[in-house]
Amino acid sequence: MIWLTLRQFRVQALIGVGAAACLAAYLVVLGLQIRDSYDTAVNCGAGCTLDAARDTLGEDYFTTLLLCGFLIVLMPALIGAFWGAPLVAREIETGTHRLVWNQGVTRGRWLAVKLGLVTLAGVVLTATLSILLTWAASPYDKLIGGRFDPLIFPTRNIAPLGYAVFAVVAGTTIGLLTRRTVTTMALTLTAFAALQILLPATIRPHLAPAITESVTYNAGADLDGARINLKGGVARIEGYAKPGAWVLSTSTALLDPAGKPLSRSVVAQCSTGDRDRDEACYTAQKAHFVVKYQPADRYWTFQWLELLTYLLLAAALAAFAFWRIPRGLN
Known part of the structure; x- marks a missing residue:
């Protein structure tokens, strides 16, 4: 099952790794540029002020880091749509799942292997990019502040890992219900975008008493x-x-x-x-x-709570998927 899953997944994996490698290389270059600018703006002698340094880095890198952060958040959504959504939906749509099940592989094992490998790959890919962006933007974040900003918080550190797990599991579960690849991809992107909008406005502020x-x-x-x-x-x-x-x-x-x-x-x-x-x-x-x-000082508390929230949502969807797969797919 593992070999078969890797064979089926290799094309999507190569495309994703190639795109991520390009973004990773850019983040390394960007991080070095930000560090040079930070050193120049902060250590420029007696005439320098922190306010002037903030203005300089803000003008030079705000838009760039905002776009990079958008790509980091978009990555789990694309992983869910292009990796998670076809994982089961395409098999059911084409009927190839019957071949595996007739070889003595249980439905639960079939789903566990496919979901586990793809989810792990998505987490590794997202973690790499999140770590690189966090490293690249660290001088900027240190000087500018605003780590709780809704445009910054979901792009740094460990929060994106929860997004990746949720996106893959959501895509797989939706595909199990719709049995149509294109429909599943669209619904996965919609669900992920809706959650990214609703959670920061309704749940995140109340994860800890203000x-x-x-x-x-x-x-x-x-x-x-x-x-x-x-x-x-x-x-x-x-x-x-x-x-x-x-x-x-x-x-x-x-x-x-x-x-x-x-x-x-x-x-x-x-x-x-x-x-x-x-x-x-x-x-x-x-x-x-x-x-x-x-x-x-609650920043890391909220990072862990955000990660836990998405992991719990993913666990609930995965439990439903494992309950559902022996039923209604004959």
């Missing part, structure tokens, strides 16, 4: 990029960030010392259009705001 903090508004303080906006007569703080943390409160009302939103009269009094005067006015009112965030 920390709630009250922040005093002080005139002249940067407050990590926070700004005041007026919405419906309510003064709200937007854009507040904590270095390295994942701030969940993107917009929060300015409150008085009693914890109630500032009255409309106070907001009208402090909204003159002169920024310095407005800040001094809000400070005189002893305004504060409440934010919820996941601290920076």
Whole structure:
């Protein structure tokens, strides 16, 4: 069974390894370029500042790393669609599965060998690219921060490994149900994309209890990029960030010392259009705001939880596939 599976899988494997090798070579070159730029921007003498270095690396590599990250996340989706989806669907569609089953190979063993080998190959391929991107982008991530950013978090370290396992198992299970290769490929890509959109918005923020903090508004303080906006007569703080943390409160009302939103009269009094005067006015009112965030030291906790979430989903689908395969395929 192992030899037969490798023979059937060799064409997809060679194409995938070839594409991954090209991307891996580019990531090595990119990593060396980022390190040279980092050394030049940070160690340029007394006139250098970290803000200037951040601006330089951000302008030079933000788009490039964003596209590379997109490819890393896309890789498990393609593996699921082109490796996982045809794994069973193509066999059933063409009827070749009957030949193996008539040779005394049980359906469970047939599925276990095929699914195990392809899943392992997908994990190895994804891990290689994820490790290389994490290494290449490490100076950038160290300087810029934002490891919890939804465009960065799923592209680094161990989270993509869970995506690869899930994508292969999902493609195989869907193929077991539809028995049509092209349909399975489309459904696998759709399911993977939907999960990548829904999970960060609905599940990931709640994987660990968020920390709630009250922040005093002080005139002249940067407050990590926070700004005041007026919405419906309510003064709200937007854009507040904590270095390295994942701030969940993107917009929060300015409150008085009693914890109630500032009255409309106070907001009208402090909204003159002169920024310095407005800040001094809000400070005189002893305004504060409440934010919820996941601290920076929970980054690896969330990486492991993300990986575990996708592994559990994959395990549930695999259990269903092994339950289903002896039924309804005669």
